[in-house]
Amino acid sequence: MRRENGGMNAMKRPMRGIDTRLIHAGEPEPLIEGAVSMPIFQSSTFAYRGGTDYHALRYIRLSNTPNHDVLHRKLAAIENAEAALVLASGMAAVTSTLMTLMDAGERMIAQDCLYGGTHDLMRHEFQRFGLGVDFVDGGAPESWARALTPKTRVFYVETISNPLMRVADLRAAVSFAHAHGLIAIVDNTFASPINFRPADAGFDLSIHSATKYLGGHSDIVAGAVIGRAELISRIARTAAHLGGSLDPHACFLMHRGMKTLGVRVRHQNRTAAAIARSLSGHAKILKVNYPGLESHPDHARARELFDGFGGMLSFEMRGGVGAADTLIANLTLPISAPSLGGVESLITRPATTSHSGMPRADRERAGINDGLIRLSLGLESADDLLEDFGAALEAC
Numbered sequence: 001m002r003r004e005n006g007g008m009n010a011m012k013r014p015m016r017g018i019d020t021r022l023i024h025a026g027e028p029e030p031l032i033e034g035a036v037s038m039p040i041f042q043s044s045t046f047a048y049r050g051g052t053d054y055h056a057l058r059y060i061r062l063s064n065t066p067n068h069d070v071l072h073r074k075l076a077a078i079e080n081a082e083a084a085l086v087l088a089s090g091m092a093a094v095t096s097t098l099m100t101l102m103d104a105g106e107r108m109i110a111q112d113c114l115y116g117g118t119h120d121l122m123r124h125e126f127q128r129f130g131l132g133v134d135f136v137d138g139g140a141p142e143s144w145a146r147a148l149t150p151k152t153r154v155f156y157v158e159t160i161s162n163p164l165m166r167v168a169d170l171r172a173a174v175s176f177a178h179a180h181g182l183i184a185i186v187d188n189t190f191a192s193p194i195n196f197r198p199a200d201a202g203f204d205l206s207i208h209s210a211t212k213y214l215g216g217h218s219d220i221v222a223g224a225v226i227g228r229a230e231l232i233s234r235i236a237r238t239a240a241h242l243g244g245s246l247d248p249h250a251c252f253l254m255h256r257g258m259k260t261l262g263v264r265v266r267h268q269n270r271t272a273a274a275i276a277r278s279l280s281g282h283a284k285i286l287k288v289n290y291p292g293l294e295s296h297p298d299h300a301r302a303r304e305l306f307d308g309f310g311g312m313l314s315f316e317m318r319g320g321v322g323a324a325d326t327l328i329a330n331l332t333l334p335i336s337a338p339s340l341g342g343v344e345s346l347i348t349r350p351a352t353t354s355h356s357g358m359p360r361a362d363r364e365r366a367g368i369n370d371g372l373i374r375l376s377l378g379l380e381s382a383d384d385l386l387e388d389f390g391a392a393l394e395a396c
């Protein structure tokens, strides 16, 4: 059976499993010159095809080259959504989405423990353009109505919060948003499409920093927004003017990374669970935050919503900041660096990296003590990581 003439065969291809879709969904039919791996079209512009609509021209900034198109089809397929758009970073996805959906004078309700860049964008830059925000506790739906105004347009949450790994009441978020005519958006970066598919839960849009799990190799910065076709096409038009488009070479790297998303994330889920269990039983550890642990306040909700509990965890040592820094220095496998979702384990103290911009009093109110350590599990052997943590803790 030759795939080059496979139009009919392609239609019959079984693609119920997300791993099959990661490999085959959205791929060109027939294969381009028979190439098994999607070629890179490093061309800023394409020959005029007729017509008068600006957005029908093919140009990298319009996010409609063959490398964009294949990613859009694949991303929509893996989250069971109608459409998708890739952008130059996770933050480009956030800004392009919110600046499409809101006009000056309008407001959004957002979870109070968002990714630092998103939180600061909403608190500072957006205020200058008249886009307002009201923060709420994602786990307290009974308090949300107090934040509603006649100008509220968007409800914005994250699947798993950083760095305490809290899980908002995502089902309540969708019901609340839709009961009040708001667009329900979730940043699904931490869960990844392997552990959670927002469209299935009723979200209108999901946002990703593809820099993390989707790309998966700590070698690109990229973003995506996935969801209802009518919204995605409006966002694509705004994004074409905001200008945060993804370069075809970065599209290629993201595409290549995505093919192994399933095997990577399931491995990372298992390793995170093993490390979380081992740390939570250790005498020098005060507290471990991992939604897969029964002791986690949102464990029941995570169990109901997710297929896996994720590859991220955080913990505190009894010895505070000093012990935390000693442990990070003693570890030989995890690299001390911010970011997450790559093949190498990364460890960081959020007070010095992701949350350093937040005043200490605000951090402490949010439960982020200066000694808190955040760990992103990579693809090393779990036994080696367990041994490394055991030895590093011994020497603290």
Ligand SMILES: *Cc1c(COP(=O)(O)O)cnc(C)c1O
Pocket: 089, 090, 091, 092, 115, 117, 118, 158, 162, 187, 189, 190, 208, 209, 210, 211, 212, 221, 222, 223
């Ligand atoms: C990293 C991150 C972002 C921002 O993504 P960039 O690709 O760095 O622009 C947004 N949301 C979450 C949850 C993230 O972890």
